[in-house]
Amino acid sequence: MNVIEIHHLTKNYGKSRGITDVSLSVAEGEIFGFIGPNGSGKSTTIRTLLGLIHPASGTAAIFGKSCFEHPEIRQQLGYLPSEVFYYENMRVLDLLNYSASFYKKDCSKRIRELAAVMNLDLTKKISDLSYGNKKKVGIVQGLLHEPKLIILDEPTGGLDPLMQQKFFELIREEKRKGATVFFSSHILSEVQKLCDRVAFIKEGRILRQEKMSDLQENTYKRISIELNQETRPEIFQLEGISDLQIKNKMVKFIFKGNINQVTAMIAELDLRNLTIGEPDLEEIFLHYYEKEG
Amino acid sequence: MNLVFMELKAYRKSLIIWSICMVLGVYSGMVKYPTYSSDHAANDVLQQLPRTMRALFGMGSLNVSVMSGFFAFLFSYIVLAAAIHAGLLGSGIIAKEERDKTTEFLLVKPVSRTMVITAKLMAAMLQLVVLNALTLAASFLFVAAYNKGKDISVEIVLLFATMLIIQLIFLSLGAFLAARMQRSKTSGAVTASLLFGAYILGKITDLTHHLNVLNLLSPFKYFSTGALVDKQELSFTAVLLSLLLAVLLAAGAYYFYKKRDMNN
Known part of the structure; x- marks a missing residue:
């Protein structure tokens, strides 16, 4: 079964930014890399898939359902945006608990686990966090409900190399547990180590999709x-x-x-x-x- | 429910500050009542003012030397403040997710946009009621402290009922603009401009009766304060149409928010 299905997705906004006829699918249990330079349409594709932006034409679905018509399908979704912004005057733990309150399960144990792995101080205020620490909050926030689909938009920006390693380990662990991962990046080498398959996007168009095993040769x-x-x-x-x-x-x-x-x-x-x-x-x-x- | 609770928490400080200001506003208005009523000298002077001047002060044909007239005069300022609160709250509570770039947090949760708006409007309405009730309580208290004449409890309750409706209209207007405008950040400023425009329009129609049709554009003129304090009358039609306007604006907010692209 395909967890992500995108068919002929087109969205133009602003002058040059947008995507044209983007089609791709991600199978269950795959780690899929979405590679392209900055401004190539990665985030637009993801935001349309998540139901933040309405497509001009084409369809995008997760678990076979559109996020616009079936927002409840996002129970199974964890998302890390490329730039993390949260309610500035909340404490980290309060924000994570608030995030958890949207899901029908008790996430408190997982929050502690993830915070320990990522070395994140839960008592701090969001406004006092550095960029890297906000990213960590984003990672914990995206994974705390153990989603079956994890979508990560430029996840490693702002993380130091050690944290990047821990983060990749987390992602591999989620994959072992059966999660599907969709991962955007502008750094090929970063994706190379992790992904089963990649798609290249440039100027809003998919150039090609390849199996990592082919690419590695x-x-x-x-x-x-x-x-x-x-x-x-x-x-x-x-x-x-x-x-x-x-x-x-x-x-x-x-x-x-x-x-x-x-x-x-x-x-x-x-x-x-x-x-x-x-x-x-x-x-x-x-x-x-x-x-x- | 978590969303409603969250919004209430986010606005707790603002609501406390607004409440204190409203209570102080009522108090500082009522403190002046003895000068208007005591020896009637002030009232004589005021009566001799040209009609236009009286209209601009917000007295119109009200007899401010008695408590009912004076309170209705004071009320015109109370309702303006409450409307500003409601309008800014309505636009702010919708627009702040985009302003703070938290749409990527909230709108990827397993909740529909309809549910998000419902929760936000519920939290906002609760705040309107709290502000209205506290100001009402303060009015009872301070009127009782200064009133030596006829009891005006019924008038006060009716006035605050109309205020709640006006609050609802401006709340919906603010929410509508935040959902409709491309740059929702500026919706607060636009809401406030429309609000002051409506207020000034109300003043203009007070000056001359030829322009009364323009009162349709000013929610501040939907209810006749004069008839309310003189005859303790509240037009059922006006209540119904005003509520309908609020509902239509809110429906527009839902409609446009669902269609909106969240680009941050």
Whole structure:
């Protein structure tokens, strides 16, 4: 059964922001990554799915039902917005209890558990929290009723690396318990570790959907090489190299494919320096998907 | 119910402050009564004022040297304050979720928008009743302290009944505008502008009888305070039509809030 079904969803508002003909589905028990640069339409898609924004055309449903017509279906939904805003003059525990009061179960034990894992002080006032701590409140708030569907919009922003790890562990645990997770991000590597399947969105359109196992065969690396002498472009004619820039002794490119091929090629060269990093999503889009798509 | 309780808690401080101000307002108004009534000299002066001046002060044809007339005169200011409270409350209680960007919290909960509005309007109405009742109690108290003439309890109760209806109209107006306007944040300012516009319009129609049709636009003129204190009469039709107006505005609030896109 598909927990999320989105068919031909279109919404335009403002001048350029919006989504066009977005279709995707997420199966039960999946962790689904929704990847795209900032402003590409991730949040618009999610907000339409949740029933915050009315679509111009198309349908969006969770557990087979539209959130507009069946708001009670959101009993099973946990949501973490990309920017967390809460009632500023409430204490953390009061806010979480208020959130829990909407669900038909006792969540007090789970609140304590999650707060302990995320290292969150429940006695503080919301207005006194830092951005990262507000995000933690958002995470606890989204998970406290043990929802069957968890929707996370840019969840890791503001969390330090240690907290990110704890958070990913929480998500994996929820998946083990049978939850479905829909996860938006603009950082591919973050999603790569966690997701079963991903969809790429750019300028409001889905570029493609892929299984993570397919994507993982293609690792993307941004490689910068500094050589001891000048070089010729012909050396870098390996398949999978893109965005090749050669400036005197400096060479830069993005590589997609089996990493052994490129290390073998580099081994032949007389290097002064070498850096291998993650290209950002924008670069991957620009140099692979746009051409192919 | 959790939502109603939450809203009441959120507005607790504001309601306490408004209540204190209303009680103080009634008190400071009533303190002046002896000067108006005692030797009738003040009243003579007031009677000699041109009709337009009297109208602008809010006395009109009221005889402010007796308690019923004086209280009706004072009441015109009480009802203005209560209407401001109701209008700002109506727009604020709806608009604040978007202003504080908490729609992504509240409106993804398993409650419909209809339920959200119902809870908010219930919490708001409860506050209107509390403010009305406290001001009514204060009025009884201070009128009793200064009244040496005829008992005016019936008049007071009738006046406050009309006030509750006017409060309801402005509550619904505020809620309607917050739900309807693209930028709901500004709905409070618009509600207040319409309210003062209606109040001023009421003053203008007091000055000249040619424009009485404009009274339709001013809820402050829906009930004739003069007839109420003179004959202890309250027009059933006026009550019914006013309530209908409040209901229509509230229905509009539901309609537009459901259609609204929550973009923050």
